Amino acid sequence: MADKLKQLKLAAVNIDGVLLNDTFSPVIHNFIVSRGGEYTADVERSIFSQPQLVGGQGMANAARVPWTAQEAIDVYFKEREEYTREHPVELLDGAIDLLRRLRGLGLKTVSYGGLDKSHFDHFLGEHADLFDEPGYVCTNDFRPGLREITTEVFGLKYDEVLFIDDVARVAEVAKALDIPFIGHPSSFEHSFQPQLMRESGARHIVDSLHSIDEELLRTLDAEAAAHSVWRD
Incomplete structure (x- = not known):
């Protein structure tokens, strides 16, 4: 021993x-770029290892969508559920x-x-x-x-x-x-x-x-x- x-x-x-x-990074990246946002290091800083509502607001801001933090989180988790069907946890x-x-x-x-x-x-x-x-x-x-x-x-x-x-x-x-x-x-x-x-x-x-x-x-x-x- x-x-x-x-x-x-x-x-x-x-x-x-x-x-x-x-299974988070790919979904966050797609959430932002698919809506015309720019994915940068500062964007990651605003989202990663933050409370969910802070991260949700960071995603909404980066994606340039007029959503509340909770609305962004709800859409994100729906898209992550779809992603994990093909890329399982x-x-x-x-x-x-x-x-x-x-x-x-x-x-x-x-x-x-x-x-x-x-x-x-x-x-x-x-x-x-x-x-x-x-x-x-x-x-x-x-x-x-x-x-x-x-x-x-x-x-x-x-x-x-x-x-x-x-x-x-x-x-x-x-x-x-x-x-x-x-x-x-x-x-x-x-x-x-x-x-x-x-x-x-x-x-x-x-x-x-x-x-x-x-x-x-x-x-x-x-x-x-x-x-x-x-x-x-």
Whole structure:
């Protein structure tokens, strides 16, 4: 059995884009460009990892439609439902192995995201034994949720939690709070997240969950102890 990590106590793993495939970026992109809007990095900033109504307003503004935030959200979820009929939501390659690896190194694990817990139960319920209570945290009311998950849900210090996420805004907040972070940005061809994540200063960015191996996790553990995750 591998020696447990010494500094990190919890891994908080984003659900959509890390454990599950990204079924949001393509729909958001199409929502905007199909209505004559321009899809830019600033547009992504206004939408990604924001509360639903904030993201809905961002989509409406970018698409140049005179809709309320809720009207935009309603249309978006209808279009996402249609999209997922041909592009189903599914576990990403390596997701379950990653969770087992994290737990094998002594970490508690929890997932989080902007949808309610029924989304987690539907797609990850059969793997509930790989998560610690509460299993999933809906962050829609306090996105991106790093402070709340760390201090309020688990009562930990910022240097004791590793966040794994696909959105640069989360990386920026992690940097501000000096929280250990691994980025897994979307591979969607129109996504600005890889660029924005690099610009955030994130030093650990992967394009495969298999790359989050024991060596990388031990590196993060040592960096967390030395408060050097965000320093060269």
